Amino acid sequence: MQDSETRSKPRRSDATRAAILAAARERFAADGYERATIRAIAKDAAIDPSMVMRYYGSKEGLFAAAAEIDLNLPGPMELRMQPADHVGRSLVAHFLDRWERDEVLTALLRVGATNPAGAERMQRILKDQIGPVAAAVCPDPAEAPRRAALVASQVLGMALARFVLRFPLAVEMPREEVIDWLAPTIQRYLTAPNP
Amino acid sequence: MQDSETRSKPRRSDATRAAILAAARERFAADGYERATIRAIAKDAAIDPSMVMRYYGSKEGLFAAAAEIDLNLPGPMELRMQPADHVGRSLVAHFLDRWERDEVLTALLRVGATNPAGAERMQRILKDQIGPVAAAVCPDPAEAPRRAALVASQVLGMALARFVLRFPLAVEMPREEVIDWLAPTIQRYLTAPNP
DNA sequence: TATTGTTGCCAACAAGCGTTGACCAACAGG
DNA sequence: CCTGTTGGTCAACGCTTGTTGGCAACAATA
Known part of the structure; x- marks a missing residue:
């Protein structure tokens, strides 16, 4: 060794x-x-x-x-470079890209559903990688964790439907259309005032 | 027998x-x-x-x-009884209720992630039970299936985070807050014009 | 009461699993 | 040319799994 x-x-x-x-x-x-x-x-x-x-x-x-995973999300500086109302869109596109290219993400999603260790690892990724993104763009930093969780729920849900459960309707939906639908959701979860 | x-x-x-x-x-x-x-x-x-x-x-x-499941969703008539802009909210509340009460839903979600038969059963539920709801309230019936899939992606995603992966941030979020955040999303997926 | 079907337990099967240790072939350094 | 290390195979272990068939107790029916 x-x-x-x-x-x-x-x-x-x-x-x-x-x-x-x-x-x-x-x-x-x-x-x-x-x-x-x-x-x-x-x-x-x-x-x-x-x-x-x-x-x-x-x-x-x-x-x-x-299951060593790096989502490769943009850093705080890169985030502030682009127009604030564009973050949702670029994030959704990034996630979709990432998932299509790297089967490990599908693996982790599958394993996380039945294996405690897998679930824990997903939790760490949410905290360490999605959390900072939320913290960088959301109005009140104290709210960042909850907003990150909301973002995760929509992103993971689409990944589940499209790559794990393979719902035909979710699989056949063109990439661009998925982005068009999800982007406003993510944008709102990140930057909208508390509803 | x-x-x-x-x-x-x-x-x-x-x-x-x-x-x-x-x-x-x-x-x-x-x-x-x-x-x-x-x-x-x-x-x-x-x-x-x-x-x-x-x-x-x-x-x-x-x-x-x-895994015999009936989501017990409202029928077309009941849907049209309530104000059109309230459907999202009542649906999210209904799903949350359903999931909290019936562990079978969590079971199916867990099994669907690793078992082909489980995934297929989820697909049927989407088609037979969520589909009609979308068809009843969305502007263009031809689009109903896709909108149903979008709704499923968000609902399943939250169920995944909250009941399967048990992300602390998603678990601790009060029920009412989850509804406040998700309702507009579901509403938009169902009734908003094509983006 | 005699018969027949139902309900349940027990013991075992074959197959598959993660894991282990003995053993062999090729290489590296002196 | 030896000698120790590394890369790899093989056969087996102990265990758990889904599944099966036999057998005893009970209930019902005639």
Whole structure:
């Protein structure tokens, strides 16, 4: 075992590690935590199940590694650069982009629904990544957390309908139309005065 | 086996059947499909696991029976009785009520996230129960399905945050405040002109 | 009372799971 | 050329799962 933080000579096993992680993300996204078996993940990565244990310790450890997520949201400065009434729109577009590109988000959503550890991780993401955005643009900073939660509820709800439950009506709706509908909602949750 | 539709002499086993169903709903709601084991459900109902099989055929059959859901939404006439700009508010209140009272809804949400059969059942509910509401109040009936999907995305998103993931910020938000925030969103999704 | 169906428990099955440790092949440094 | 480390396979462990069939007690009917 070696510190993965410090840059050291690349190991021969790095490729295997990456293959396992990629397969794990795919399986977790498609099947959720319980039905994504280590054996299936190992088969996808074309290695032995025991390697997964060696490199990630346990199934929980593998999931923890696979669910490392950075939403890559704009920082406070970038937020204030654009017109205030445009934040909702650009945020919705960003989320949609993010979700389409990265199956890990779908995986986390699936796992969070049945696994306490997954739910906790989602909570951290809300607090650490969406919270600051709300704090930067909402009128009363004390209200930021609640507004962040509201934003999360609409964004996660659309992600659920579109990428997890795959409601045909939500899947077929063109990206631009989704944005047109959701943007005002997000905008209001962030910046409207208390109703 | 006997037709449960036709009214026949009540069986002695009806109590057991009901106990199993109640325990199943609780477990499915708390743990999701895979982690809610037949053995655990049977123990909760204080009977033998094999009884579950006898009365419901299989685990899937049990879930199908446990997830029979009627959202009890207002009919077209009732909808037109109240002022048109009040529909959003009363709908949100109704959904919140429904979710707080009936753990089956949480169960279905949890199961739908990882189980294809669960997802399909949610889809049917959207189509058969939310769809008509949208059709009754939205300006262009042809658009009703899409608007129903939007409504579902926000309602399910809040249910996810509040009852499944249990984000503290969403859980602690008082019921009335949730309604105040969501009502305008739902109202807009239902009745606003295409954005 | 004798018979027949219902209700329930018990013990076991086969399959699948996460996880472990022994073992082998290839490489690296001296 | 050895020797220790790394990358990897294999076979098995202990356990839990959904599911099944046999068997005893009871109720109902005739």
